[in-house]
Amino acid sequence: MSEVKYSKEHEWIKLEGDVATIGITKHATEMLGDIVFAELPEKGSNVEKDGTAGVVESTKAASDVYTPVSGEVVDTNQEIVDDPSKINQDPENSAWFFKLKIKDKSEMDSLMNKDDYDKFAKENNT
Amino acid sequence: MEIKKTSLYQLHQDCNAKFVEFAGYQMPIQYSEGIVEEHKFTRNHSGIFDVSHMGQLFIYGGEELIQDLEKIFPLDLKNLKLNHSKYSFLMDKDAGIQDDLIITKIDEGFLIILNAACKDNDFKILKELLKEKYKMVLDESRSLIAIQGPKSSQILNDVVDGVKDLNFMSGNWFLFDNQKVYITRSGYTGEDGFEISILNNFADKLTRELIDKGSKLVGLGARDTLRLEAGLCLYGHDLDKDKTPVEANLNWAISKERISKGDFIGSDIIIKQLNNGVTKIRVGIKPEGRIIAREKTKIFNQSDVHIGEITSGTFGPSVNGPVAMGYVENEFSKKNTKVFLEVRGKKYAANICSLPFYKKSYVKGVN
Numbered sequence: 276m277s278e279v280k281y282s283k284e285h286e287w288i289k290l291e292g293d294v295a296t297i298g299i300t301k302h303a304t305e306m307l308g309d310i311v312f313a314e315l316p317e318k319g320s321n322v323e324k325d326g327t328a329g330v331v332e333s334t335k336a337a338s339d340v341y342t343p344v345s346g347e348v349v350d351t352n353q354e355i356v357d358d359p360s361k362i363n364q365d366p367e368n369s370a371w372f373f374k375l376k377i378k379d380k381s382e383m384d385s386l387m388n389k390d391d392y393d394k395f396a397k398e399n400n401t
Numbered sequence: 402m403e404i405k406k407t408s409l410y411q412l413h414q415d416c417n418a419k420f421v422e423f424a425g426y427q428m429p430i431q432y433s434e435g436i437v438e439e440h441k442f443t444r445n446h447s448g449i450f451d452v453s454h455m456g457q458l459f460i461y462g463g464e465e466l467i468q469d470l471e472k473i474f475p476l477d478l479k480n481l482k483l484n485h486s487k488y489s490f491l492m493d494k495d496a497g498i499q500d501d502l503i504i505t506k507i508d509e510g511f512l513i514i515l516n517a518a519c520k521d522n523d524f525k526i527l528k529e530l531l532k533e534k535y536k537m538v539l540d541e542s543r544s545l546i547a548i549q550g551p552k553s554s555q556i557l558n559d560v561v562d563g564v565k566d567l568n569f570m571s572g573n574w575f576l577f578d579n580q581k582v583y584i585t586r587s588g589y590t591g592e593d594g595f596e597i598s599i600l601n602n603f604a605d606k607l608t609r610e611l612i613d614k615g616s617k618l619v620g621l622g623a624r625d626t627l628r629l630e631a632g633l634c635l636y637g638h639d640l641d642k643d644k645t646p647v648e649a650n651l652n653w654a655i656s657k658e659r660i661s662k663g664d665f666i667g668s669d670i671i672i673k674q675l676n677n678g679v680t681k682i683r684v685g686i687k688p689e690g691r692i693i694a695r696e697k698t699k700i701f702n703q704s705d706v707h708i709g710e711i712t713s714g715t716f717g718p719s720v721n722g723p724v725a726m727g728y729v730e731n732e733f734s735k736k737n738t739k740v741f742l743e744v745r746g747k748k749y750a751a752n753i754c755s756l757p758f759y760k761k762s763y764v765k766g767v768n
Contacts, residue, residue: 309718
């Protein structure tokens with residue numbers, strides 16, 4: 276049983292066991308425009324909830340990618356580094372960013388479910 | 402101050418433009434297909450750009466005006482043929498660039514296309530320099546529409562008969578809907594193309610006809626990636642008052658004949674720099690990987706000494722990689738010099754390269 280949750284910084288997070296897969300939402304990609312560069316955290320590094328864990332750049336500007344939960348980076352998606360346009364094509368599925376072995380599952384509690392996020396994204400359309 | 406809208410505002414909205422404020426105007430940054438698609442469509446087919454925010458300055462006068470303008474611009478205007486255009490700049494006495502511009506000889510005098518953010522100040526400066534001797538009109542009643550890309554000549558010619566016979570950097574009056582439009586074969590994308598000066602009331606109709614013939618609206622986002630790939634400067638970024646045309650590597654735009662006379666504003670500094678060299682100079686910079694080095698990125702040499710700064714940097718969709726321009730100390734400006742760019746605290750390798758990143762395809766000598 277896995278559930279997808281969402282952050283106010285427009286990341287999605289899917290928890291399976293104690294491994295969380297994290298990426299950016301479709302809404303985020305629509306705001307960014309064409310993504311042409313992606314930088315991911317290093318495998319084996321530790322990231323802290325709400326800390327920077329990567330960068331995406333569109334033709335226009337660079338934006339940080341934050342992690343909505345803390346943990347150890349156990350895998351990263353090299354495919355989106357090699358071809359960042361995949362992030363625009365399939366952001367909430369094959370174009371995931373990194374996987375974390377999470378420290379504290381309760382950090383998931385404060386995140387939004389899909390309905391709440393959709394509403395949030397609609398209200399914060401900038 | 403109230404934000405201005407161009408006469409194509411409704412059309413931009415109809416085409417789902419995302420707007421940004423630029424130089425006091427509400428301008429489209431992109432449409433629904435996005436910057437990369439718009440960029441590629443311009444390179445492969447034809448893109449339409451609303452550049453109505455730019456200044457269209459008409460100065461009316463004859464021989465005396467030519468002499469007076471030669472005191473301002475480093476151009477051989479006496480020998481500029483009717484309906485021919487030149488790229489130039491308005492300099493201060495220290496040869497600092499106050500604006501870059503295109504000047505065209507027309508029947509009644511000159512038409513000068515100015516940057517939107519500079520046009521009001523340029524008008525003031527020129528009025529003062531010309532001592533109010535000539536009628537000058539910064540014409541807000543006309544829109545400026547650019548159409549760029551390999552299919553543009555045929556598309557525009559279907560709407561305005563005869564334009565395909567124009568040569569690069571020349572223009573003429575044509576008729577659209579019984580209205581006089583002034584069209585030059587020019588642009589700022591590195592592609593063949595045209596700029597159309599047309600009364601505001603007719604701009605929407607003309608643009609919709611061009612779209613019907615297969616061209617598409619392209620926003621300022623792609624205009625920026627296109628011009629950067631073409632190695633062209635953007636005022637306020639690659640050019641400003643702290644940079645001279647020699648430092649900007651724009652010597653080709655300075656008339657040799659006028660340098661020998663040295664009687665224009667800033668000529669002392671220009672001549673000195675041409676003879677003695679400059680300490681900093683504009684170069685193309687190609688990062689080795691995919692890293693994008695944007696404006697204000699610091700440039701270092703191989704000994705980790707700070708040697709310059711990026712003034713424009715983005716991802717070039719046709720180059721399919723990052724591209725940048727910047728100023729470096731002269732001794733590091735040779736092609737293939739290895740440099741390092743500091744992005745988010747890390748240094749990334751890059752090479753000084755020649756411009757443009759993308760080869761131009763201007764049409765010369767149609768006739």
